Amino acid sequence: MLVRISHRLAALLVAGALSSCAPVTGVAAEEPAAPVARNVIFINGDGMGAAHREAARLYHLGPDGRLAMDRLPFSGQLTTSPKDPVSEITDSAAGATAWATGRRTYNGAISVDTARNPLPTLGAQAKAAGRATGLVTTAQVTDASPAAFYANAVDRDAQDDIARQYLDVSKPDVILGGGEDWWLPKGTPGAYPDRPAADRTEASRGTAGNLITRARAAGYQYVSTPAQLAAAGSGRLLGLFANEEMFQQHAEGRGDVYQPVVSLPTMTGKALDILSTDPDGFFLFVEEEAIDEFAHQNNARRTLQAMWQLDRTVAVARAYASAHPDTLVVVAGDHETGGLSVEAVDPKDESGAGKSAEDGPLPVKGTKLRFTMDWTTTAHTGQDVPVTAVGPQADRFTGKHPNTHVYDVLAPILTG
Template sequence: MSTTPPPRRGRLLAVGAVGAVVLLAAGSGALAGRALDGGEETTPNRTAEGTPPTARSVIFINGDGMAATHREAARLDQEGFDGRLAMDSLPVTGLQSTDPHDPEETVTDSAAGASAWTIGEKTYNGAISVDTEGNPLPTLGAEAAAAGRATGLVTTAQVTDATPAAFFSSSPTRSEQADIAGQYLADTKPSVILGGGEDWWLPAGSPGAYPDAPADDPDEGSRGTSGDLITQAQQQGYEYVRNGAELETADGDKLLGLFANQEMFQQRAEGQGDEFDPAVPLADMTAKALDVLSRDEDGFLLVIEEEAVDEMSHANNGVRMLEAMRSLDAAVAVARDYVAEHPDTLLVVTGDHECGGLTIEDVDAEDESGPGGTSPDGPGSGATESGEDGPFAVAGSDKTFVLDWTTTSHTGVPTPVTAEGPGSEQLAGSYPNTHVHEVLRAALTS
């Protein structure tokens, strides 16, 4: 097993109960380079001569707001007691702390969390790839492009939201999404940009494929401040697509797809207008991005995000959170299929922070933890006699479980990291989120 280097800065959080459960569930064999289902010790990331190969490409997948309990709830929901998610089938397992360097807050937001991955420094909440003084720092997207690799981003959030923005732009505040879109076109120039957020690419009063003030969210509408960025992108050679059919037939080497005004879902409490039915599934966007980026003989960086895990956890919406986890794992399966055919690819799956303070419990009418979820009458019932959300069926069994939310905010528990491919052994163990940057950067710039 490779030994991870000590953190460069800050203090490593102690691994709590959630982290211990993750490592035990993953199995000590995963950390020692053994197959998760037992068997002989393997070294899949080494050549016949015993020297580590170099990663040609990197696929980095973020389940925004996803920690150990989200993954376990998804496993029970999708695969049952004896099954494994695609994301949990990767041979290397680690655990990262996520605290920011914020002057007032202990728990990170998505902007500071993603910035730690892409610039290798902890920063304040709301910051997009700037240091604690607001100075821009080199991003992984820019460094990968400078090294000759193609780059791309796929998300169910706005393409200019915190995670993709951190990899491909710099801003003192995450709210400047029109400026972030402008930086994509002027500076980092990702070959593939797929997701939501059309509103930020068009000036106010100039709706595009998705009309202003839609019925499911009248507050949405075009609000860009940098002119018609869609037209500018087309002038730069991007093929622009607006729906799944156009995405499927697109054949350009530069691709811009905007499939919603803002996020590709509606994040509300169960039964209160919540929706998870993206116009284009995350797995389809992932497959198309891989098709385009793999044409570059020098390799690529692809950043993939399922934002709804976080947003639905903010709303304590277990029904939609589990749907988002199905979406995420389907995208991971697409990425794993690609890695199986291209073993010179480093694949990393993780979450930037935990959201919801989530735990899994048995159904127990006597266990009342306060209002906030649905009652055991069923998901979406609207009842609040119990704080527990559910019950939900365990796949392939007659058993059920409930989800217990303790907050509508982020928490500071560590998040699991699973990985495979060249360099993945460096992600075993416990470390700060800035260590992920070191591993990704080494793969992309070597």
């Protein structure tokens, strides 16, 4: 045995010496195979631009902190222009359609082209390829961004028909968020009463029948409380946790509330538990809608609150990807809302009164420093948005790309 070991060791030493002085032809050194993406988690901070990230970093973590979304190793920028006849500034429907189909279209369109023809969507394509699929949002589950991945509509407001398409056509395995009103006929309140005190305009308004009953008949577990969500087992899952959005986006100090019945990180974790049982992999779309809605209100503190929940959600996705290296995680915003900049406190600058003005001063965590969030509009802007990613093919998001590039990267993974 000792002789054999010596011979092997000598052979290795000789081989090493030869390789250091002359190339070896005809023999390729084997390298460990790079992980192939089997799962995709795509996370949308609706309305989130670079300044939203920086304000959240300073407020929640301080000058030396780093958000979970900014710790992802690959980063780039996405342009957001739609193909709209009257505006160069996108809405969420056109922005998400670019991601979900690889085609630019008009504002208000849900995965249809400019001639109103339906386009194949990533969610439906992933399902057809045998993958599990899901969506999680703090908006209505039928709102523009999630809808673009799983439905087609010439008008984003057709939310009851979008819900019907989920059940009849694209069939996502997990659907979690708000928007119970669109799943029930007018006059048929569900777990969340019609015309609640927080917003008297909220009430059941569907026109496609009782879609919750139909979902149950199609094999979905239906849940509407945190306890029910926690107890839900494997299999298809529909969870609706609000009449409309899972927050109240009223003007600052006038009924604005961000207290989702179930947090975005919790919903995301549950979705991953269910989808990860599919041996063929999965596609999960996740969205924090409140960033956009509160930025429309120029509401700094609620925007920062929503940003933190988004970042905690990214941490959940990153932890999953760390344990499953065949998972690609991508974080982006569909557009920027508010024309936000992060500025020093300057009494000679704007007073901060009214909309589209400075909001603050706000504390920089762990210091005596303060900053202001200066809004220039209550609408969307044409700013590029940052994108960060980790996992197989994450490096393809490096550089500046049109928002349709998301589809170009994800479609081959999800349909392969």
